Amino acid sequence: MxxxxxxxxxxxxxxxxxxxxxxxxxxxxxxxxxxxxxxxxxxxxxxxxxxxxxxxxxxxxxxxxxxxxxxxxxxxxxxxxxxxxxxxxxxxxxxxxxxxxxxxxxxxxxxxxxxxxxxxxxxxxxxxxxxxxxxxxxxxxxxxxxxxxxxxxxxxxxxxxxxxxxxxxxxxxxxxxxxxxxxxxxxxxLGSAPVTTPKQRVLDYIKSISGSKTIAGQHNREPNWEPAKWTNAINGTTGRWPGLWSGDFLYQQENIDSRWTMINEAKKQFAAGAVVQLMWHSCPPTQGEACAWQGGVISKLSDSQWNELLTDGSNLNRIWKTRVDRLVPYLQDLKNNGVAALFRPYHEMNQGVFWWGGRTGPQGTRRLYQMTHDYLTKTKGIDNLIWVWDVQDLSWNFSDYNPGDAYWDIAALDFYNGDGFTKAKYDAMLAVAGGKPIAIGECDRLPSATELRNQPRWVFFMGWSELVYDRNSATELKNIYAADNVLTRDELPGWQ
Incomplete structure (x- = not known):
């Protein structure tokens, strides 16, 4: 030069x-x-x-x-x-x-x-x-x-x-x-520094805080026409905005119809400096795109139906691709607007309540996750997603559900077991993640500042909608959102 x-x-x-x-x-x-x-x-x-x-x-x-x-x-x-x-x-x-x-x-x-x-x-x-x-x-x-x-x-x-x-x-x-x-x-x-993508900026920042800081997050489930309902509630209680906003594509017809409202909120939150995450409680391919919770999202596929789902070109496989195709315009819109999003499909793989979960081995739940990743990234060109692989604290065979390092950027553990944020769970996630970031994917009770200091590799925690108010007092919420090792939206660097 x-x-x-x-x-x-x-x-x-x-x-x-x-x-x-x-x-x-x-x-x-x-x-x-x-x-x-x-x-x-x-x-x-x-x-x-x-x-x-x-x-x-x-x-x-x-x-x-x-x-x-x-x-x-x-x-x-x-x-x-x-x-x-x-x-x-x-x-x-x-x-x-x-x-x-x-x-x-x-x-x-x-x-x-x-x-x-x-x-x-x-x-x-x-x-x-x-x-x-x-x-x-x-x-x-x-x-x-x-x-x-x-x-x-x-x-x-x-x-x-x-x-x-x-x-x-x-x-x-x-x-x-x-x-x-x-x-x-x-x-x-000026002008000669390497150009980075929004995805790289968000992921690099998340990696940079691993071991020192944890982003405070909040999920917003139904209804999709109020996609910041619980984020707003946290702000009303604590005076601070969660650093991570999470939304869901969901499965009920009225929420499917309101997906654009949810996506527009994702763009608004990203522009305000939040980390954005998307989930997908999907209906099984044996039913319509809209379905019930019990008997729909919570249901079972037979072994033959599962094998058909994984077989390229089969009827259930074509239905599954059509469902994924319907997410593409929303994800493409985020990409077009410079928004990087954490994506956490088929979460809690190791619990067998959801139709996609509880299947071990190379042709089990992890294979569906791999198929979704490859279809969106390679076939559809959706390259603005930060992939989150998620399990729950009810078993320890995490490796049986691991899609492989090439398929995920962050490993997350959901905490609903009554024994809380134990060292054993933390160590198990460190072992499976290697040097990659780990996160508290969902929880009802939020961790304390002391628990996060003792387990500093958690890069974010995400409270689950209304359950946060069932398990945490207003004082506890204020304390964790004010902690010096917890990052709220105003403390993040911004992405645009």
Missing amino acids: PPISAPVRKLTVGFAFLSSLMACSGQTTDARTEDTQGTRETAALAASQLSVNLRAWSGHYLVADKGGGAALQAYSTWAKEWETFTLTDLNGGTLQSGDVVTLRGIGGQWVSADKGGGGAISVNAPHALGWEEFRIVKVGGTGTIASGDKIALQTTLGGQFLSAIDSGGGDVLATGVSAREWETLTLYT
């Missing part, structure tokens, strides 16, 4: 050098006097300026949350306004390794290493003085720095490197003693 160039400017005096002289004479190294401030602001106006994005080793971009005024963080999975900084090269000329630079967020405040380094980094300085100056270092090389190069930023006063702790997902500190992985950033000029 071509080097990043800028016009040469005339420097009156190097502030870092001036600061060191003042330190030797016993004066403060931050020297925020009126005269010095005026000199520094004049120099900044004359210096070369570039709009840049900085991506940490893990793929998270440095972000000035809300444009500035708070801590510098490394949680964002793509480069937008809050991830864009004005880099001022105080040395002038072509940007070189060793040059002294400042960074300014879109809100007009400078990135600042408090007391010159050794602790937190913020984006709140009203002017650029010593604490706001950094030496840019080319990692693994010297000389000219180009867009796409690996760099590190070192405080000019304390000598510490900016570090995205744990490779990103939280605050950035000025504590690095050398330029290692956490201290390595990729510098992109």
Whole structure:
């Protein structure tokens, strides 16, 4: 790539050098006097300026949350306004390794290493003085720095490197003693950062919080003409919006007729910053698209009917494809509008109450899940879904229902057994998921903040509609939604 160039400017005096002289004479190294401030602001106006994005080793971009005024963080999975900084090269000329630079967020405040380094980094300085100056270092090389190069930023006063702790997902500190992985950033000029899809942004963010934070979620079942009924109820109780909104395609005729209302709510929630999830309580292919709960969704297929369903081209297989086809316009509409959705079909595979569940082995329930995945993604081109594989806490043979790593992105466990959020269940999900995210797919009683601290890999929990109010007091709901390890909608980065 071509080097990043800028016009040469005339420097009156190097502030870092001036600061060191003042330190030797016993004066403060931050020297925020009126005269010095005026000199520094004049120099900044004359210096070369570039709009840049900085991506940490893990793929998270440095972000000035809300444009500035708070801590510098490394949680964002793509480069937008809050991830864009004005880099001022105080040395002038072509940007070189060793040059002294400042960074300014879109809100007009400078990135600042408090007391010159050794602790937190913020984006709140009203002017650029010593604490706001950094030496840019080319990692693994010297000389000219180009867009796409690996760099590190070192405080000019304390000598510490900016570090995205744990490779990103939280605050950035000025504590690095050398330029290692956490201290390595990729510098992109505005517009040159890799483009990511909404699906990648949501999934990358979910992966980034695994082990530290849990998204608060709420399901909204019937009626589909009120698709935010229980989300609104949670907001009314807690004053906060669930970070995950969940809807359902459902099975009753009146709810099937209202699917567009539900999908429009999904788009609205996604635009507001929520993670969106869709479920599908479907009717068996031996009945009509609309059916009853008892004797419909809750029913059995004979072994011969099941085998026919799995046989491509058979009558039941054609009916099943027609049912899936009817979901495609809704999913395509989400894709066309840039909405990524978690999709959790044929949930609670290991319980045999639903017509699709309780069948082990390669031709069992997991095969229907695989067929649905392949038909939607490969045949219909629906590539905006994040696939959730779901079981319930009533048996431990999860591997008998696992469709395979290629078929799911998140493994979820539904909690309805009376013994609650035990370590045994947590460990069982960790074992089956490997390094992939795990989630509390459904629950009536919500986990406490302490339970989530002890089991930090749960990336979201989802309360089940009205059951949340049967099992949790208003105080308990307020407490979990206010917990520092639980994320509500306003605390998520946004996706569009």
